[in-house]
Amino acid sequence: MSTETEAAGAEVGAPPPAGWEEARARVYAVGLSAALPAVARPLADTDGQTLAEPLTTRTDLPAFPTSSVDGWAVRGPGPWQVVGRVLAGHTAPPLADDGTTVEIATGAMVPVGTSAILRIEESTRAADGLVAGTPRPQAEWREPGEEAHLGEELLPAGTPVDPSVIGLAASCGHDTLRVRRAPRAALLVFGDELLTSGAPGAGRVRDALGPSVPAWLRRYGCQVRGGDVVGPVADTLPAHVAALRGALANADLVCTTGGTMHGPVDHLHPTLEALGADYVVNTVAVRPGFPMLLARLVDGDGRVRFVAGLPGNPQSAVVALVSLVVPLLAGLTGRPMPVLPQVTLAEAVPGRGDHTHLALVRWDRVAGTAHPVRHVGSAMLRGLAGADGFAVIRPGASGAVGDRVPLVPLPLTPGERS
Ligand SMILES: Nc1nc2c(c(=O)[nH]1)N[C@H]1C(S)=C(S)[C@@H](COP(=O)(O)OP(=O)(O)OC[C@H]3O[C@@H](n4cnc5c(N)ncnc54)[C@H](O)[C@@H]3O)O[C@H]1N2
Numbered sequence: 526m527s528t529e530t531e532a533a534g535a536e537v538g539a540p541p542p543a544g545w546e547e548a549r550a551r552v553y554a555v556g557l558s559a560a561l562p563a564v565a566r567p568l569a570d571t572d573g574q575t576l577a578e579p580l581t582t583r584t585d586l587p588a589f590p591t592s593s594v595d596g597w598a599v600r601g602p603g604p605w606q607v608v609g610r611v612l613a614g615h616t617a618p619p620l621a622d623d624g625t626t627v628e629i630a631t632g633a634m635v636p637v638g639t640s641a642i643l644r645i646e647e648s649t650r651a652a653d654g655l656v657a658g659t660p661r662p663q664a665e666w667r668e669p670g671e672e673a674h675l676g677e678e679l680l681p682a683g684t685p686v687d688p689s690v691i692g693l694a695a696s697c698g699h700d701t702l703r704v705r706r707a708p709r710a711a712l713l714v715f716g717d718e719l720l721t722s723g724a725p726g727a728g729r730v731r732d733a734l735g736p737s738v739p740a741w742l743r744r745y746g747c748q749v750r751g752g753d754v755v756g757p758v759a760d761t762l763p764a765h766v767a768a769l770r771g772a773l774a775n776a777d778l779v780c781t782t783g784g785t786m787h788g789p790v791d792h793l794h795p796t797l798e799a800l801g802a803d804y805v806v807n808t809v810a811v812r813p814g815f816p817m818l819l820a821r822l823v824d825g826d827g828r829v830r831f832v833a834g835l836p837g838n839p840q841s842a843v844v845a846l847v848s849l850v851v852p853l854l855a856g857l858t859g860r861p862m863p864v865l866p867q868v869t870l871a872e873a874v875p876g877r878g879d880h881t882h883l884a885l886v887r888w889d890r891v892a893g894t895a896h897p898v899r900h901v902g903s904a905m906l907r908g909l910a911g912a913d914g915f916a917v918i919r920p921g922a923s924g925a926v927g928d929r930v931p932l933v934p935l936p937l938t939p940g941e942r943s
């Protein structure tokens with residue numbers, strides 16, 4: 526266990542909380558130092574992964590002078606005698622003589638000697654077969670290297686691979702990309718009080734995190750298989766230790782929910798101790814979400830795995846995801862730390878004393894404004910379901926109308942909030 530934990534040992538539950546910014550920076554750096562290995566993958570299997578090295582082009586782009594129209598590649602002044610045809614996919618013999626032309630298709634290689642390309646619809650063909658017309662003044666073909674030169678870096682390492690990156694890599698000659706694969710994540714749900722079906726009542730609540738946290742993790746780029754979601758785990762220490770040990774076998778990151786405090790059946794801390802984990806962060810000065818933690822385990826062979834302890838209160842669990850898990854994943858995949866956009870508060874938002882306040886807001890992207898939502902208790906999910914993200918109110922401050930503050934966006938796609 527870390528010094529931090531030992532120091533806290535005397536006073537259970539009171540390790541010094543990390544500042545929110547500091548916790549994010551620390552977690553990112555630790556993730557980066559444990560970045561997943563680079564592997565070569567076929568292009569079609571790389572969506573959502575991360576470039577492990579810069580994307581450079583294997584040829585000039587375009588690789589040869591390429592006609593951008595259907596028409597006539599002509600040499601010298603017209604009219605021109607037709608001496609052949611060049612289609613896309615073929616190499617073109619040179620146009621050797623003035624007054625000659627070849628029919629050319631869009632995408633075909635422009636013959637050496639071409640002085641202009643005349644569009645088909647702007648040409649005429651006389652009875653004697655001669656082609657006439659006036660080529661437009663601007664070139665009707667793309668020069669080699671117009672888009673990129675051989676060896677040029679097009680995207681840096683750390684770029685998330687999306688369909689446009691895959692298309693670009695294909696167009697400049699790659700069959701595979703070296704990427705850091707998606708982190709594998711697992712989830713353990715703690716809490717004997719949780720129901721996994723039906724309506725809550727009689728002291729029992731529905732498990733809201735087992736079904737939703739894997740979906741968040743996938744949106745954050747993790748691979749989570751059905752069998753990697755386990756719970757509710759019985760509220761005993763041996764059951765917790767066995768469950769965490771099992772989950773760590775295949776995962777780079779195990780998230781747990783609940784049990785982060787020091788109540789009678791909160792077993793997460795003793796479980797981490799039993800497995801020899803050390804804390805990267807143990808409690809964060811943020812509300813909601815204060816008892817969140819990130820711990821690290823290192824195998825004998827140097828393999829590093831992480832445990833993110835998400836608090837049991839459901840909104841707090843999501844705050845822990847955006848606060849700790851997202852920077853960790855950025856580091857593990859070799860991506861840059863996410864830059865938070867700035868928004869203007871449309872209404873006042875209270876501060877939370879010496880803690881950072883993450884306040885659920887609707888984000889009007891057009892106006893650049895953030896509007897606090899209702900139903901935002903840490904045990905509630907109603908506010909979250911109508912929000913785009915969290916406005917960040919600094920410790921010791923409160924948010925006034927017109928203040929510019931950072932926003933932590935939720936991973937929503939356009940159209941998911943109307
Ligand atoms: N004495 C103190 N008690 C608490 C403090 C404190 O500072 N001193 N902090 C509170 C805060 S803040 C939070 S957050 C919670 C976090 O506690 P745990 O992570 O140990 O979570 P649990 O006690 O297991 O559960 C808390 C709460 O959340 C409900 N829960 C748990 N899991 C789920 C789930 N999967 N789906 C829906 N709801 C869940 C659980 O029933 C409890 O109501 O501690 C406070 N206590």
Ligand code: MOO
Nearest residue numbers: 813814815841903
């Ligand atoms: O930090 Mo707790 O997460 O306020 O509910």
